[in-house]
Amino acid sequence: MHELTIAQGILDIVLNTADSHGAGKVTGVKVLAGELAGIVPEALEFGFAALSEGTIAAGACLAIHVTPLIGRCRDCGDERRVDKYRFVCLTCGSSAIEITSGRELKVESVEVE
Template identity: 70%
Template sequence: MHELAIAQGILDIALNTAVNHNATSVLGIKVIVGELTGTVPEALEFGFVALAKGTMAENACLSIRIIPLTGHCRDCGSQSSIDKYCFVCATCGSHAVEIITGRELKVESVEVE
């Protein structure tokens, strides 16, 4: 379950942010997760809640925004969503598809008090 390692990274970033701003608690954390990462939001939230117990982030609200997997065809130039990890252009059938979105995994913001 790689979500636990990701949750630990999110918690570390949130706690470091709180310390750097002389805060007493972490109120909220916004995270961007790309579909291609294979991260299960419920598992990520569960891991975060478990790891945050007893820390300044214990009552923090974790907001997860999933970014869909999209691609750009290098042959015809069309842009479309990629369904079921099938990297074939929906317009022309080419396999020359570049990933545009869906690999993201970052903490977008941390709200502290």
């Protein structure tokens, strides 16, 4: 379950951010997770809730936005969602697909009081 490790990393970022802004309580965290990251949102939420107990982030709402896997064909320029990890252009048949979205994994914002 790699979500627990990711949840710890998110919590570290959240606590450091809150500390650097002199916040006393974290109320919300927004995370951007690409489809290719293989995150199970429920597992990440559970891990974050468990790890944040006893910290200023306890009870904070973790909002996870999963971005779709998008690829652009280097040969014809067509850009579309990549389904079932088939990296083949549906327009020209090329396999020269560049990923333009879907690999992200970042803390987008931290809401504090």
